[in-house]
Amino acid sequence: MPTKEMEEARSLFIRRWGEMAACWGVSRTMAEIHALLYLATEALCTDDVMDQLSVSRGSASMNLRELVNWGLITRLHRRGDRKEYFEAETNAWTMFETIVRERRRREVQPIVETIEKCLEMTEPHGAPRKSDPNDDAESCRQRLTDILEFFELMNTLFNLMMKGGHHGVPTLLKRIGKILG
Amino acid sequence: MPTKEMEEARSLFIRRWGEMAACWGVSRTMAEIHALLYLATEALCTDDVMDQLSVSRGSASMNLRELVNWGLITRLHRRGDRKEYFEAETNAWTMFETIVRERRRREVQPIVETIEKCLEMTEPHGAPRKSDPNDDAESCRQRLTDILEFFELMNTLFNLMMKGGHHGVPTLLKRIGKILG
DNA sequence: TCATCCTTTCAAAACCTTCTGAAAGGATTC
DNA sequence: GAATCCTTTCAGAAGGTTTTGAAAGGATGA
Known part of the structure; x- marks a missing residue:
């Protein structure tokens, strides 16, 4: 039995997660559904989402599909049940990896190609001549190159x-910390 | 004298930069102005922006101010000229740092506070009892804690x-690369 | 085959963001 | 002080995105 505080906390987190989403180019409802599923202890169906977030069937369906496309949630079928259930990836690092990979593919790649x-x-x-920093075209090219290098480094x-899974990251950070004193 | 190719390349980059912006919750015009100034070899005034991007005075003014707020461009006054000019930060790493700092302050901080x-x-x-992974509330708290730790690690x-300026990053990456083989 | 149950689709509506352009504000020069 | 020049503001318009809800689609079981 979920306590009253737990329910409040859950809804607080869901709402905030939704608000933040707009800043990142994600629709509020999609983010709220994601948060709802992230905190859920068992898979939810479309009607659960509709009820708990007060959204229409259409919106729930569209946003759930989009989340599946992103790889952030998965469909789940249960024997003897016609409904479809949805489950979120709950490992924060896997989530991060998924999001970055997708954004890189959809958003970073096109701009990198454009710069190239x-x-x-x-x-x-x-005739190849010395690059002249006063030359307008040359300095423009330089800036494009800088951005490109930045993306490559990132x-x-x-x-x-x-590399080496999620456990590697905290370890990695400790090592970097040592390198930098 | 800017060549035709250079002009085309410039406008191509500006348009793409603007398109990508929407994905990141930034308005297209603001991003286009940013790209325009990033590639410009000298500071531009409001009218330059209006002319080159075909936007209204109001829009140019608002978006320029917003970019100044973000710390991505700076105002510039010239002796004997009433106009205000704008200049972009052109170091990619400084740009990155500015953007991440601002987003952290505006967007990550609130969600971290909410989770706390x-x-x-x-x-x-x-009575403090053993944490029970089957307990609904406890697993919900665990997920919140996971996200919080993720943000802290990032x-x-x-x-x-x-730490140690922009030159540090490429060097750092090389070292990490060695550590990880 | 029909009835049931669930999902998907999509046109219209609601909503939200951004832009426009004119007017107001403020600084500088004559 | 008036004219000039430039910036800012903001209500209304335009444009874009998201949601709704009903209808269509599709699977399952009787």
């Missing part, structure tokens, strides 16, 4: 973090 | 990355 294209388009042709960092 | 409050609200009172990582 921009650099190709503006490749200085003719990519490397993420790959390193995910 | 949730945990306080649901502190088990009475916080530590960011602080480490920023």
